[in-house]
Amino acid sequence: MTSLSASLVRGALTSPFKRAGRPDATVPPGRLTRPAAPVAPGPLAAYGRICGFAESGPLPLTYPHVLAFPLTMRLMTGRAFPLPVLGLVHTWIEITPHRAVQPAEPLELAVSAQGLTSHRRGTEVTMATEARVDGELVWESRSGYLSRHATTDAAGTPPRTASVPDAPGDLPAVAEWRLPGDLGRRYGAVSGDRNPIHLHPLTARLFGFPRAIAHGMWTAARCLAEIGDAAEIRFARAEFRAPVLLPATVTYAADTTGNAFALRGSEGRVHLVGAVTRAS
Numbered sequence: 001m002t003s004l005s006a007s008l009v010r011g012a013l014t015s016p017f018k019r020a021g022r023p024d025a026t027v028p029p030g031r032l033t034r035p036a037a038p039v040a041p042g043p044l045a046a047y048g049r050i051c052g053f054a055e056s057g058p059l060p061l062t063y064p065h066v067l068a069f070p071l072t073m074r075l076m077t078g079r080a081f082p083l084p085v086l087g088l089v090h091t092w093i094e095i096t097p098h099r100a101v102q103p104a105e106p107l108e109l110a111v112s113a114q115g116l117t118s119h120r121r122g123t124e125v126t127m128a129t130e131a132r133v134d135g136e137l138v139w140e141s142r143s144g145y146l147s148r149h150a151t152t153d154a155a156g157t158p159p160r161t162a163s164v165p166d167a168p169g170d171l172p173a174v175a176e177w178r179l180p181g182d183l184g185r186r187y188g189a190v191s192g193d194r195n196p197i198h199l200h201p202l203t204a205r206l207f208g209f210p211r212a213i214a215h216g217m218w219t220a221a222r223c224l225a226e227i228g229d230a231a232e233i234r235f236a237r238a239e240f241r242a243p244v245l246l247p248a249t250v251t252y253a254a255d256t257t258g259n260a261f262a263l264r265g266s267e268g269r270v271h272l273v274g275a276v277t278r279a280s
Helices: 002-017 041-051 063-076 183-191 201-205 216-227
Strands: 031-037 089-097 107-119 122-133 136-148 173-179 233-240 248-254 260-265 270-278
Touching (some): 041 216
Antiparallel strands (some): 031 107, 233 270
16 A cells, blocks of 8 residues: 555646647557565455445455556556546446456466557556456456547547446346445555545545545445356456436346446436446
């Protein structure tokens, strides 16, 4: 958490001097790594509680992303990273678990930036994360982060690589969740992601949001926790389509197999769509 706090401060100081949308912008080469280290039981339990995961068993499907987040922030707040980190919006994530990971297994982590792409609302960077146990690749992910700026580009989000539902409004409702106004602060305390857009209406307004918004990774984790046995999942993708303004009441919807899911607002607005591929 100490290194993460330092990255957040560095990001606040350097963001005003970075300009998204430069045609000559490139991501820094190489990757940042963390040596194998055990998972701390206290933070893991707190994460499981706020996201709805089981209290025992393998690591939650999304938890290696949280463990690697300090590395991600260190890379994205470095001088060579072209986008201002303040106000970055998480737009999508793909997760490939190669096997279940037990909490007692020390994880080696690595993070790298894979490239920049044009987005209809700005510039998006793809970040890759890998987790290994004794050199074995046990988990990996790719994520998109959007830096919003004026653009005439009509490009959309990256192509789907999983069967994400095109008509999430047709998925039947399964559960309704009431999200408190302080959810962003509570999840930020557990995950370390204290992006100002999640913390308070005043700081969110600085980046164009009328109120604080829920973390995309909280919405993805909460939906994946609802699916059940993570050991069956071989691939998962979630797309964050619209921010969840806090406080809020949202509806979790899923098809009969549980493989396709969505999160909708009280007026039917789609906040998230996702899908998983299970072991055959």
